[in-house]
Amino acid sequence: MEFSNPWAFIAAAPVLAYVAIEFVREKRRAAPLPFPTLPGRAAPPSLRSRFRRAPTLLRFVALALVVVALAGPRIPSDATPIHREGIDIVVAFDISTSMKALDFEPTDRFSVAKQTIGEFVKGRKNDRVGLVVFAGEAYTQCPLTLDAAVLLNILDAVKMDVIEDGTAIGDALAMAVNRLRDSEAKSKVVVLLTDGDNNRGSIAPEAAARLAKEFNVRVHTIQVGKGGRVPYPVRAFDFFSSSWVVQKQLAEAPVNPELLRRIADETGGRFFVAADSGTLKKIFDVIDAMEKTELPGEEFTLYKEAYSAFALPALLLLVLEILLRAFVIRKFP
Numbered sequence: 001m002e003f004s005n006p007w008a009f010i011a012a013a014p015v016l017a018y019v020a021i022e023f024v025r026e027k028r029r030a031a032p033l034p035f036p037t038l039p040g041r042a043a044p045p046s047l048r049s050r051f052r053r054a055p056t057l058l059r060f061v062a063l064a065l066v067v068v069a070l071a072g073p074r075i076p077s078d079a080t081p082i083h084r085e086g087i088d089i090v091v092a093f094d095i096s097t098s099m100k101a102l103d104f105e106p107t108d109r110f111s112v113a114k115q116t117i118g119e120f121v122k123g124r125k126n127d128r129v130g131l132v133v134f135a136g137e138a139y140t141q142c143p144l145t146l147d148a149a150v151l152l153n154i155l156d157a158v159k160m161d162v163i164e165d166g167t168a169i170g171d172a173l174a175m176a177v178n179r180l181r182d183s184e185a186k187s188k189v190v191v192l193l194t195d196g197d198n199n200r201g202s203i204a205p206e207a208a209a210r211l212a213k214e215f216n217v218r219v220h221t222i223q224v225g226k227g228g229r230v231p232y233p234v235r236a237f238d239f240f241s242s243s244w245v246v247q248k249q250l251a252e253a254p255v256n257p258e259l260l261r262r263i264a265d266e267t268g269g270r271f272f273v274a275a276d277s278g279t280l281k282k283i284f285d286v287i288d289a290m291e292k293t294e295l296p297g298e299e300f301t302l303y304k305e306a307y308s309a310f311a312l313p314a315l316l317l318l319v320l321e322i323l324l325r326a327f328v329i330r331k332f333p
Helices: 006-028 054-070 109-122 148-156 169-180 205-214 257-267 277-290 308-327
Strands: 073-082 088-094 128-134 138-145 188-194 217-224 228-238 243-253 271-274 298-305
Touching (some): 006 054, 054 308, 088 109, 088 138, 088 169, 109 148, 109 188, 128 148, 128 169, 138 169, 169 188, 169 205, 169 217, 205 217, 217 257, 217 277, 271 277
Parallel strands (some): 088 188
Antiparallel strands (some): 073 298, 128 138, 228 243
């Protein structure tokens, strides 16, 4: 057995001193009132007098067990070599209104993309992942983190129609690169997912791509949808039912695959086209398989914590002491 906090044994000294003082006090306490008895025959000791010092002894043992529990007793197992993978990844997620297009089953582009990104995050257990969302402007929704649960909660709360509409690809890429510029990871990656052409923002996509190359950031670009005329949900008033209903209406969806391809080529990444939900999930599987960097192996010793074996008996002894003092060895003023 080992102890993770051996310094806690320093607490044993005051505990022993406290118990010693208690024993001295018990010994010096006044004896019960005398009463007459037969000559040559002493009265037998009562049950209470026999157990007079038992509560003090129970407290001593309980406190000693607490000290051992605080010292962190643990049982080591054999050392196990563990190989980890560590990459810093920022997902730049287009949340412009064009992502409402209904050409991705079972819902729309936005919902399918959000679900696919979530599954991707769940699979990167040893990587730091961040999230940038953009439409007409770009925002860091979540900085790089190892806490996948936090990122997934943030991703789940992402909605459309909350920022100015448009597609600022250059701003989004520059912001994602800025999140990675100080990273010390061996591999830095941006996954840029958009369904449109750059039409907003203050930074040109080509300039953002050069910035990514300068900081050794690899950018994988994903074009969501094939472009052309696609169905969009449109609210219309139905005079027959006297209510607003959602109808499908075909509208043009401009895309710029050449731009996304140039960004990927400039940074050493790959360009993908996701024409449907199944293809989008396969693309993320491909990226997941590509972006794996094995870090040097380390040996970790796993421990089985044993503090409960001391803490629980200590609690039971303290409860027993309280019961004895309350019902068996009661003190009177």
